[in-house]
Amino acid sequence: METHPKKSHARILLSSVFGPYAQDDEFGSRSINPMELYHNQVTRAQGSFSLRMFHRSWGIMMIQENISAPCSVLDFPTRKAFARELTTNHYDIVGISAIIVNVGKVREMCRMVRELSPDSVIVVGGHVAAIPGVENMIDADHIVKGEGISWMRRYLGEDEHAPIRHPLIVSGLETRIMGMRLPNRKGGTAATIIPSVGCPTGCNFCTTSAFFGGKGKFVNFYETGDELFEVMCHIEAELKVHSFFVMDENFLLHRTRAMRLLELMKQAGKSWELSVFASANAIRKYTMLELVELGVSWVWMGLESPKAGYSKLQGNDVRQLTRELREHGIRVQGSTIVGLEHHTPDNIVEEIESAIAHQTDFHQFMLYTPVPGTPLYQEMAEQGRLLSDIDYADVHGQYKFNFRHAAISREDSKRFLDWAFWRDFEKNGPSLYRMCGTILKGWRRYKDYPDPRVRERFEREVKKLSSAYNAALWVMEKEFKKVNRSVSERIHKLRREVENEFPFIARLTAASLGPILLWSTRREENRLAKGSTYEPPTFVERRNWVSAT
Ligand code: B12
Ligand code: SF4
Numbered sequence: 001m002e003t004h005p006k007k008s009h010a011r012i013l014l015s016s017v018f019g020p021y022a023q024d025d026e027f028g029s030r031s032i033n034p035m036e037l038y039h040n041q042v043t044r045a046q047g048s049f050s051l052r053m054f055h056r057s058w059g060i061m062m063i064q065e066n067i068s069a070p071c072s073v074l075d076f077p078t079r080k081a082f083a084r085e086l087t088t089n090h091y092d093i094v095g096i097s098a099i100i101v102n103v104g105k106v107r108e109m110c111r112m113v114r115e116l117s118p119d120s121v122i123v124v125g126g127h128v129a130a131i132p133g134v135e136n137m138i139d140a141d142h143i144v145k146g147e148g149i150s151w152m153r154r155y156l157g158e159d160e161h162a163p164i165r166h167p168l169i170v171s172g173l174e175t176r177i178m179g180m181r182l183p184n185r186k187g188g189t190a191a192t193i194i195p196s197v198g199c200p201t202g203c204n205f206c207t208t209s210a211f212f213g214g215k216g217k218f219v220n221f222y223e224t225g226d227e228l229f230e231v232m233c234h235i236e237a238e239l240k241v242h243s244f245f246v247m248d249e250n251f252l253l254h255r256t257r258a259m260r261l262l263e264l265m266k267q268a269g270k271s272w273e274l275s276v277f278a279s280a281n282a283i284r285k286y287t288m289l290e291l292v293e294l295g296v297s298w299v300w301m302g303l304e305s306p307k308a309g310y311s312k313l314q315g316n317d318v319r320q321l322t323r324e325l326r327e328h329g330i331r332v333q334g335s336t337i338v339g340l341e342h343h344t345p346d347n348i349v350e351e352i353e354s355a356i357a358h359q360t361d362f363h364q365f366m367l368y369t370p371v372p373g374t375p376l377y378q379e380m381a382e383q384g385r386l387l388s389d390i391d392y393a394d395v396h397g398q399y400k401f402n403f404r405h406a407a408i409s410r411e412d413s414k415r416f417l418d419w420a421f422w423r424d425f426e427k428n429g430p431s432l433y434r435m436c437g438t439i440l441k442g443w444r445r446y447k448d449y450p451d452p453r454v455r456e457r458f459e460r461e462v463k464k465l466s467s468a469y470n471a472a473l474w475v476m477e478k479e480f481k482k483v484n485r486s487v488s489e490r491i492h493k494l495r496r497e498v499e500n501e502f503p504f505i506a507r508l509t510a511a512s513l514g515p516i517l518l519w520s521t522r523r524e525e526n527r528l529a530k531g532s533t534y535e536p537p538t539f540v541e542r543r544n545w546v547s548a549t
Contacts, residue, residue: 015085298333
């Protein structure tokens with residue numbers, strides 16, 4: 001492969017695509033597609049109870065940390081900020097990171113680079129690279145498919161096999177709920193850790209699995225529990241966290257690594273909390289006690305319909321598993337696909353109801369979507385079922401089908417999807433309430449557990465429940481009467497249980513903080529009704545920069 005003539009002396013800009021995001025525009029922003037994980041695809045029907053936060057673009061942060069060239073990361077720029085960066089600093093290489101929905105923005109950014117910094121080499125990476133024929137849609141010099149750290153190291157003539165340094169990543173930013181912005185306290189938010197990219201399970205629709213090699217393949221940044229432990233200790237010390245968002249598509253699948261991590265955590269007395277993605281069959285490789293001791297406090301798990309026959313669910317009663325996890329204080333985020341091949345207008349309501357009956361703490365719904373690069377896309381293309389006039393900006397699983405479904409129309413796909421979100425909210429209540437129930441169960445079960453690491457973790461969690469969350473329960477109980485009286489009664493019951501456990505502090509906070517939260521919740525509801533949206537701030541971070549001058 002060719003290397004850049006300046007090798008590690010080349011000055012690099014790595015940028016994510018420009019905002020604002022939560023609006024409809026000609027570059028592919030969509031109001032339905034904000035830059036917010038939960039509000040975009042999990043709690044979007046939950047009004048002022050929706051959990052709102054931003055997450056940085058970790059791919060470019062990882063690349064920046066692992067090259068020795070002078071490098072700026074520009075995250076969530078406006079077009080103006082991108083132009084300013086190109087004209088105030090000279091860059092030899094401009095790297096743009098994007099996913100498929102943002103191809104229109106990449107096209108515009110390439111155009112801007114050619115105009116404002118004509119000597120720069122343009123490198124485009126991330127999932128956008130999987131679009132067939134993307135080289136004819138954008139004016140880039142290199143389009144990188146798959147893992148980007150090793151590509152960039154090779155391009156700069158550096159050692160691509162050098163150990164991976166992990167950047168310090170605060171997971172969620174500017175968290176808001178019920179109209180309140182949570183303070184950005186050091187250590188108050190989890191740190192993100194990325195042990196690997198890709199997933200060897202290779203489900204046919206899965207874009208992350210396909211992008212990093214497909215079935216049987218993935219790229220491990222940290223092979224062993226020892227390596228992972230060392231990275232986590234470093235992050236813990238620097239960011240003062242004990243909570244980690246483990247960004248690994250199927251963390252629990254690698255049991256040897258996870259169990260070694262547990263061993264080291266025990267030896268060092270680490271009371272960490274881990275939020276993980278895991279498939280049901282991977283979770284079943286562990287006992288509940290192993291999961292609890294490992295600090296698993298939140299699991300994101302696919303609940304795909306058993307009738308769809310995905311191997312990761314076979315032999316598992318996922319509803320029973322969900323119940324068990326929650327009984328042990330582990331929050332469950334279910335993920336359900338709407339519009340699978342066997343769905344019809346006659347059975348889809350029942351299938352959605354069945355997913356909702358899992359009573360997960362959070363529930364993501366996504367349309368079955370053939371995404372370029374996946375086996376499903378290939379299959380649909382071969383069958384001539386892809387719709388040809390769909391803008392890539394609308395292919396994200398939260399709008400309408402991009403293919404011809406055997407039984408469900410494109411318009412109906414959106415109706416069913418929106419209904420699924422609404423129905424889950426109406427039947428199970430706000431996710432914050434559900435989470436409170438799970439925390440209480442976990443604390444009751446483990447408050448006297450012999451391992452002090454475990455006790456400490458549940459004590460940390462219950463501290464929030466007995467104070468601010470109880471005030472939130474008081475508000476949810478009041479407000480939810482308008483939506484579903486029986487859920488409001490369930491919230492009331494839970495609040496009483498919390499107040500029985502913590503009679504003084506819980507009542508005091510409900511009485512003092514409750515009315516303020518009620519006011520901010522109603523104010524937020526009004527703001528949302530007027531169409532108010534949130535955008536992430538722009539970040540500029542430079543590394544190895546001084547040596548560049
Ligand atoms: C965090 C995240 C987000 C964050 C924000 C991220 C951001 N700042 O842009 C939030 C939650 C807001 C988000 C939103 C959305 N997301 Co998102 N998100 C993720 C998630 C969970 C992690 C991304 C990550 O950091 N991975 C780890 C890093 C290391 O991997 P990476 O980003 O792929 O980067 C590597 C390579 O791709 C490459 N690379 C990346 N950039 C570059 C640049 C250069 C120059 C080079 C050389 C290489 C390179 O090198 C990196 C290291 O190997 C992924 C799933 C996943 N597991 O990756 C989905 C994912 C990227 N999101 C996805 C989607 C569809 C969306 C949404 C449309 C929501 C939705 N409806 O699902 C919105 C779009 C928002 C918008 N308006 O643009 C899809 C993309 C599908 C596709 N094929 O395009 C993914 C893959 C999830 C999925 N499985 O469907 N997302
Ligand atoms: S188990 Fe999850 S991450 Fe792995 S291939 Fe299937 S859908 Fe993708």
